[in-house]
Amino acid sequence: MDVRTDGVVLKARPYGERDMILTLLTPEHGRITALARSVGKNKKQSVLYAQNFVFSHYLLFKGKGMYIVDSAEVAEPFYGLRNDLSRLALAQYIADVAAKCGEESDAAALCSLLLNSLYLLSETDLDAELIKLVFEAKYCIAEGVFPEVICNVCGGGEPVKWSFRNGFCCETCGDGYPITAGMVSALRHILANEGKKAYLFSMNEDSFRYLSKLLSDYVAFVTDTEFPSLAYYKSLLL
Numbered sequence: 001m002d003v004r005t006d007g008v009v010l011k012a013r014p015y016g017e018r019d020m021i022l023t024l025l026t027p028e029h030g031r032i033t034a035l036a037r038s039v040g041k042n043k044k045q046s047v048l049y050a051q052n053f054v055f056s057h058y059l060l061f062k063g064k065g066m067y068i069v070d071s072a073e074v075a076e077p078f079y080g081l082r083n084d085l086s087r088l089a090l091a092q093y094i095a096d097v098a099a100k101c102g103e104e105s106d107a108a109a110l111c112s113l114l115l116n117s118l119y120l121l122s123e124t125d126l127d128a129e130l131i132k133l134v135f136e137a138k139y140c141i142a143e144g145v146f147p148e149v150i151c152n153v154c155g156g157g158e159p160v161k162w163s164f165r166n167g168f169c170c171e172t173c174g175d176g177y178p179i180t181a182g183m184v185s186a187l188r189h190i191l192a193n194e195g196k197k198a199y200l201f202s203m204n205e206d207s208f209r210y211l212s213k214l215l216s217d218y219v220a221f222v223t224d225t226e227f228p229s230l231a232y233y234k235s236l237l238l
C-alpha cells in the first residue's frame with residue numbers, strides 16, 4: 001500500500017552498507033520509521049532527504065512492520081542551520097524532543113511546531129533561547145501534558161508555584177517551584193497564541209532564563225529523558 005505524506009527527518013541512522021533508517025515526524029501519521037534503500041545509489045534521487053531536519057514530500061510503501069521510502073522530494077532543507085553550531089545543536093535537541101512524542105499526541109500541531117521552530121532557527125536571527133522556550137511549552141501542549149495556568153487545586157487563586165507532578169498552585173494550596181506574575185503571563189501568552197504572535201512577549205532577563213530552565217526541566221520530567229543534545233547546546237553558550 002502506498003502512502004503519500006510530508007515528513008521531517010528527526011533521526012537518520014545507517015543500516016547495512018547503503019541503507020538508512022529514518023525516523024520521520026509526519027502530520028498525518030505522527031512519528032514513523034522508514035527504510036531508505038540504497039541512499040546515494042539512484043542518481044535521480046538526491047541524498048539530501050535522508051539527512052536530519054530535512055522536510056520532504058514522501059511516497060512510502062508500507063512493508064511488513066516498517067515503511068519503505070519509494071521516493072522523496074525535498075521541500076525545505078533548512079540549510080541555514082549548518083552555518084551556526086549552537087543553532088544546529090538546538091535543532092538537534094528539538095528533534096530529539098519531538099521524537100519522544102506519544103501515540104496520542106496532536107501530530108499535525110507538533111509537525112507544524114517543529115517546522116516553524118526549524119525555520120526560525122535556520123532562516124531568522126530570532127533569539128535561540130526564545131525559540132527553545134516556546135517549542136518546549138507548545139510541545140507539552142501538543143502532548144496534552146501542559147497544566148492549565150491556574151491553581152490546579154482550588155481553581156481560583158493566581159499561581160505562584162509550579163509542581164511538575166500536580167500542576168500550578170496558589171500560595172495556600174501546595175508546593176512547587178516559585179514562579180512570578182511575569183512568568184505566568186508569559187506562559188498564558190504562549191498558550192493562547194499561535195505562529196509568530198506566540199513569540200511576542202516581554203519579561204525581565206532573569207525571569208526569562210529561569211522560565212527557560214523550568215520548561216527544559218519539565219520536558220525532561222514528562223518525557224522521562226535527559227537529553228545529551230540539550231547539555232551540548234548549553235555547553236556551547238558558556
Ligand SMILES: [Zn+2]
Pocket residue numbers: 151152153154155156157169170171172173
Ligand atoms: Zn489554590
